[in-house]
Amino acid sequence: MTTSKVKPKKDAAKSLEDLFEDCLKDALWAENAVKDALPKMVKNATSKNLKSALEDHLKETKEHVKILKSVFKSIDVKAEEEKCDAMQGILDEGEDILASTEPGPVRDAGIIAACQKVEHYEIASYGTMSSYAKILGHKEAKKFIDEILKQEKNADKILSDLAKSEINIEADKEEK
Ligand SMILES: [Fe+2]
Numbered sequence: 509m510t511t512s513k514v515k516p517k518k519d520a521a522k523s524l525e526d527l528f529e530d531c532l533k534d535a536l537w538a539e540n541a542v543k544d545a546l547p548k549m550v551k552n553a554t555s556k557n558l559k560s561a562l563e564d565h566l567k568e569t570k571e572h573v574k575i576l577k578s579v580f581k582s583i584d585v586k587a588e589e590e591k592c593d594a595m596q597g598i599l600d601e602g603e604d605i606l607a608s609t610e611p612g613p614v615r616d617a618g619i620i621a622a623c624q625k626v627e628h629y630e631i632a633s634y635g636t637m638s639s640y641a642k643i644l645g646h647k648e649a650k651k652f653i654d655e656i657l658k659q660e661k662n663a664d665k666i667l668s669d670l671a672k673s674e675i676n677i678e679a680d681k682e683e684k
């Protein structure tokens with residue numbers, strides 16, 4: 509890869525407001541992609557607790573799509589999606605992990621790892637959007653974004669707790 513100064517595309521963001529809108533479009537695409545990917549994770553999970561944690565977060569994810577649309581509305585911008593290559597990559601890896609693990613505790617551990625990568629990406633994205641909304645004075649948008657951010661952090665914590673209290677321990681008992 510050569511190091512050079514990158515020439516901006518025609519529709520490149522000129523302001524923080526533009527950048528904020530780009531992030532929102534990216535997030536809307538990502539939430540819809542997660543919404544479509546989660547049922548397969550539920551189906552492939554064995555642990556009842558993991559299945560229900562994923563189902564709960566699927567419900568929240570469907571809400572996130574709606575809340576994001578309200579964010580667009582609150583700033584008078586048409587809700588649009590823009591493909592998020594990063595989320596696509598994280599979800600592709602999640603698919604790979606299913607085929608790369610035996611069903612049971614080991615696959616469950618893999619599912620948790622994959623889903624936590626999704627949550628961490630979302631936490632980073634909404635954290636950024638929250639600070640943009642703050643500086644741009646979009647109070648209502650910030651409130652909505654913080655609501656989503658709280659649920660992403662909570663989902664991440666639930667997965668961590670499940671891994672530590674149950675799944676990783678069970679996975680470690682599988683034959684070596
Ligand atoms: Fe989400």
Ligand SMILES: [Fe+2]
Pocket residue numbers: 565569626627630660663
């Ligand atoms: Fe999430």
